[in-house]
Amino acid sequence: MSSTWPTIRRVRLLFSLLCLIMAMTMFISTPATxxxxxxxxxxxxxxxxxxxxxxxxxxxxxxxxxxxxxxxxxxxxxxxxxxxxxxxxxxxxxxxxxxxxxxxxxxxxxxxxxxxxxxxxxxxxxxxxxxxxxxxxxxxxxxxxxxxxxxxxxxxxxxxxxxxxxxxxxxxxxxxxxxxxxxxxxxxxxxxxxxxxxxxxxxxxxxxxxxxxxxxxxxxxxxxxxxxxxTGGELVARWVTSPVIMSLLLVIGLVGIVVELFAPGFGVAGTISLVSFGLYFFGHYLAGFANWLHIGLFVIGILLMILEIFLPGGIVGAIGFISIVTGLVMAAYDTKQGLASLGVAALVTAIVAFLLIKRYGVKGLFNRFILGDAQHNEEGYVAPKDQRDLLGKTGIALTALRPAGVVKVDGNRVDAVSVGGFIASGTTVTVVQVEGTRVVVAEQEQKE
Structure with a gap:
């Protein structure tokens, strides 16, 4: 019994060493994470x-x-x-x-x-x-x-x-x-x-x-x-689709339209407005939220609002307004966010419009669509210049008459219209009719 005991101890020691070596090998070969x-x-x-x-x-x-x-x-x-x-x-x-x-x-x-x-x-x-x-x-x-x-x-x-x-x-x-x-x-x-x-x-x-x-x-x-x-386009889309920037672009776009109505001609405000709306749709289009239907609705709405100026009645304008709102809201990534941003923009625009009307009056809003001159009583009635003395006189067409143009009679420039068709510039003409300020001329017949 005593002779076999050292042998058993050696076997156990060797087995323990073998297990330790295997464990260390596994630890070294196993990834840390x-x-x-x-x-x-x-x-x-x-x-x-x-x-x-x-x-x-x-x-x-x-x-x-x-x-x-x-x-x-x-x-x-x-x-x-x-x-x-x-x-x-x-x-x-x-x-x-x-x-x-x-x-x-x-x-x-x-x-x-x-x-x-x-x-x-x-x-x-x-x-x-x-x-x-x-x-x-x-x-x-x-x-x-x-x-x-x-x-x-x-x-x-x-x-x-x-x-x-x-x-x-x-x-x-x-x-x-x-x-x-x-x-x-x-x-x-x-x-x-x-x-x-x-x-x-x-x-x-x-x-x-x-x-x-x-x-x-x-x-x-x-x-x-x-x-x-x-990409560059995706960077623009990221910037534009931010809720704050989205609202700001709509504010600038709508305010630009209102300011443009108070200014004669098409100027800086209108250009800035177009750029703002363009960025709005461009960014949302690149981000995959807007499509050509939404852009088309907005453009049609703008055209209908312009048409309302010449076809008063309110129906065309109302349809145009609905079309604009629909296009802007549908182009947004979220309907609620689109309505919220548009609501903020509409409120700011209403405040700006109120301040402009208070400053310039309602007349300033429509000064491009109505006659600017007025007849004042204190100035009395100003009769048009009597041009009946031109009847029968000859002159030269300074511009082509299609049928309106300018002729020169007795050394004076006179606005005139031709009897019929086209009269080329430089043609000799005869005044054949005078009605108030209306002077009618005809091409002079050449003698044989």
Whole structure:
């Protein structure tokens, strides 16, 4: 028994060493994170500035292009203060439904709607000094949205967090101001996380020093990484489809029309108005929200409003107004937003019109359509010049008469009309009839 005991101990020791060697081999060969898998093709897509419908349109195109390139990895470079909730919801759905592995890379900030977009990605990678959170929705005045809207948004943030097994209470703490979350935030504040705190709470899968370390972490070569950037048209679309800019363009367009009505001829105000409406439709068309039907409705409406000047009665003008409103609202990405922006523009335009009428009077609005001269009683009746002495005299046609033109009789220029057809310039004419200010001439017959 005693002779076999050392042998058993040796066997156990060898077995333990073998297990330790196998464990160390497995540890060395196993990737540190799930991101270290091999990717064949990676694309880099910027998600910067304010989140709006133009960005949504660009990202739809970018993801489609990534699939055409047969990419299997999408890196979203997120740097945004937030933006429109509706656009963020659609972008989140786009990411979830994409078959491509998506990484949200945050090297500065991903607040509000940007946080929601990041939570829909498969992984979140941050750099030291970057932040994520502060996702309470606010209205256009900068105040927190109503409790009903906040509650709904909080649920969406929770759902996005659960996609990758992140703590949903952290997502709620980023949204709900009036609730306390022990260990996360006190009541009356919203939660924001720096990179290291986000890593601790599971809201960052990796913290890297920068882009180079990110690519090394992913096993992607910078030489093979392909960037998909927005086109010039898409940049314009992003700018135009911002709710603030959209409303501003409509204000400028409508105010320009009103100002133009008070100014003779077509000038600066009319040009600015056309440029504003052109940008409005151009941006929404490139973003995929407007089409030629909407543009056509607007143009027809403008033409009908002009026609109303010559065909008074109100019906043509009313149809034109409805056509303009329909075209503008239908071209917007959202009917409610379109009506809201148009309502703001109409209110500002009404105020400007009131001030102009108060300054110049109603007459200023129609001075281009009515006779400007008036006969004043104190001036007495001014009779037209008696030209009966011209009857029978001859002269020369200074201009061609078609049938109206100018002739020279007794050294004076006289407005005249021909008896019948065309009389060429330089032809000798005879005054054959005078009725008040109307002088009628005929081509002088040549004697044989």
């Amino acid at each position: 799930t991101s270290a898998q091999s990717y064949q093709k990676a694309v880099w897509i910027p998600v910067d500035n304010t989140i709006e419908r133009g960005l949504e349109s660009f990202l739809r195109r970018a993801f489609a292009d990534a699939e055409k390139l047969q990419a299997d990895l999408v890196i979203l470079h997120i740097n945004t203060p937030g933006g429109e909730v509706g656009a963020a919801e659609n972008i989140g759905q786009l990411i979830r439904q994409s078959p491509l592995h998506t990484i949200a890379y945050i090297d500065n900030q991903a607040f509000s709607a940007g946080t929601y977009i990041a939570l829909n990605a498969n992984e979140i990678v941050m750099t030291p000094g970057s932040t994520i959170g502060a996702a309470t929705p606010i209205d256009m005045a900068g105040n927190a949205a109503d409790i009903k809207f906040i509650s709904g948004w909080s649920e969406q943030m929770k759902a996005a967090a659960k996609l990758n097994n992140r703590n949903p209470d952290v997502a709620r703490a980023m949204v709900e101001i009036d609730n306390e979350f022990p260990g996360l935030k006190p009541k009356g504040t919203v939660l924001s996380l720096d990179a290291h705190r986000a890593k601790e709470l599971g809201y960052a899968d990796q913290v890297v020093a920068g882009k180079d370390q990110l690519l090394a972490h992913l096993g992607v070569s910078s030489d093979t990484l392909e960037a998909i950037e927005p």
